[in-house]
Amino acid sequence: MRSNYLFTSESVSEGHPDKVADQISDAIVDLFLSKDPEARIACETLTTTQLVVLAGEIRCKGVYENDAWVDGAEDEIERAVRETVKRIGYEQDGFHWEQFTFHNKLHGQSAHIAQGVDASGNKDEGAGDQGIMFGFACDETPDLMPATLYYSHKILERMAADRHSGAAPFLEPDAKSQVTLRFENGEPVAATAIVVSTQHGKGYDQGDNEAELKAYVKKVVADILPAALLSDETVYHINPTGSFEIGGPDGDAGLTGRKIIVDTYGGAAPHGGGAFSGKDPTKVDRSAAYISRYLAKNIVAAGLARRCTIQLAYAIGVSEPLSLYVDTHGTGTVGDAEIEKAIMSISDLGGLTPRGIRTHLGLNKPIYARTAAYGHFGRKPEGDFFPWEKTDLADRLKAALAS
Missing domain, CATH: 3.30.300.10 (GMP Synthetase; Chain A, domain 3)
Known part of the structure; x- marks a missing residue:
């Protein structure tokens, strides 16, 4: 090193066109989770001059049932979108919260994805997609961020x-x-x-x-x-x-998920490539990245390392992670393999399955709109918000390593 x-x-900023798109997508996530904690959302947003378009797949009781929108649901979605843009502050000739054209192209979730993700019989809930996710922490700032x-x-x-x-x-x-x-x-x-x-x-x-x-x-x-x-x-x-x-969507088109390095560690750590905004917590792109940050932060907060990178990997429809990798970059007080064993020994983490992650961090709540500007990490935990930023696991990690 x-x-x-x-x-x-x-x-x-929150007014950058890509961040406008991220905030709209997460406003939709929060709207749906407020109606149905088990909702499935994959919402992408496009913004450009006086235009906002939503696209993606959803499943949500009280909003979208039997392949059709519940009465009033589409109006509620449009209100959430316009209120998000109003809160950001766009009242310009080229992009105005009250005047832009809005298209909702969300539709029902694929049955083939649902059957892999949903729990049934003896099958636990599976990961919402395949992929690799990274978490990172370092002691450069009080919030353990780069x-x-x-x-x-x-x-x-x-x-x-x-x-x-x-x-x-x-x-x-x-x-x-x-x-x-x-x-x-x-x-x-x-x-x-x-x-x-x-x-x-x-x-x-x-x-x-x-x-x-x-x-x-x-x-x-x-x-x-x-x-x-x-x-x-x-x-x-x-x-x-x-x-x-x-500026804003009038100056350049915006899309959900184009600022993933801004959202995470500013290039100081690897990124698996999956965006967060617009996704419910069954999508491990989001939830596994959050638990990885939580683990890395607690390792550094416990004094077990000055820098820590964690990688998790998943297969769609499979509940158990394919791998857990810890790298303390030569700053650890104990071996990285020992830390890996300590993590997997803590029963509250549920073996880092999607259900275990969601349960431990309390992710099935409308807590995501706040994450969509100024970073998902390095934020102050407050009530239900940013639970992955807590350091309540530090003492238990130290105890697990001492036993």
């Missing part, structure tokens, strides 16, 4: 909060950030480059208005990053194209 290097991660991604998210969260509160009325919803840090002996010691591109009101690419916007962004960065990381040598690229008035 290298000790001295530069590393970069990016984030995108520092480059952590700060990239926080910059845009602050800007969005200021936009919504009216503290920065010149900001529009679409934005991107990027943070490059220099690491020495594996520790972040300096921010070498900060990139922020934000959609802005008319005229904020000129004269005093432009200066105000750039000064504001630098103030946000100074508030978010530790002062020790910033210096006169930090290079800022703020709206480097010059103008950014046309």
Whole structure:
């Protein structure tokens, strides 16, 4: 593992067109799970100029039954979509929450997928798809996330909060950030480059208005990053194209699942390739990625390692994972194989089956819309939300390894 290097991660705001699509898809997941905790949802969203399209497969009591929509269900779906866009803040000529054309192309789940996933007789619930999923944690930040991604998210969260509160009325919803840090002996010691591109009101690419916007962004960065990381040598690229008035779905089409590295670890860890948003928790692309993060975070929180990567693998329709792999990157206090055995010895985890994961983390709830911007990981657990960010397994892992 290298000790001295530069590393970069990016984030995108809630108004980025792909993130608009993710938030719409997860609003549909929450809507359906609020009606039926056993709902099956695979909802993809396309956004572009004054258009939103939903596509995918669903099964949900009280919403879609006997291959038909229940009365009023389609209107409720459209309301959820428009309310999501309204909350983000799009009231522009090219994309307005009240004016865009909406098409709902969701339809019933494939019977052949259902028969593999559903429990029946002596068969336990199977994984909703095949694939590999990764979890990661490191001790670079209090939330045990890679520092480059952590700060990239926080910059845009602050800007969005200021936009919504009216503290920065010149900001529009679409934005991107990027943070490059220099690491020495594996520790972040300096921010070498900060990139922020934000959609802005008319005229904020000129004269005093432009200066105000750039000064504001630098103030946000100074508030978010530790002062020790910033210096006169930090290079800022703020709206480097010059103008950014046309943005969001009007500036570029958005699709669910195109920001999977932003959603996870900013490139600091592998990714299995499956997106999260728009999927119910029987889809292991989502639930197994969450349990992998939970396990990795608890391993680091327990002091068993400074960095930890976990991989899980599944086959569609099969309940047991095909493999569990732990890599502490040479930072572990015990062997990686011993940690693997300790994980599988904790009965509450249900052998890391899809049902075991959903039960342990309480995933059959409408808790997903909050995940769809500013990362699925490194968030504060609160009530039913972000249960995979809890560190309540740390002591039990240590006890399992001590026995």
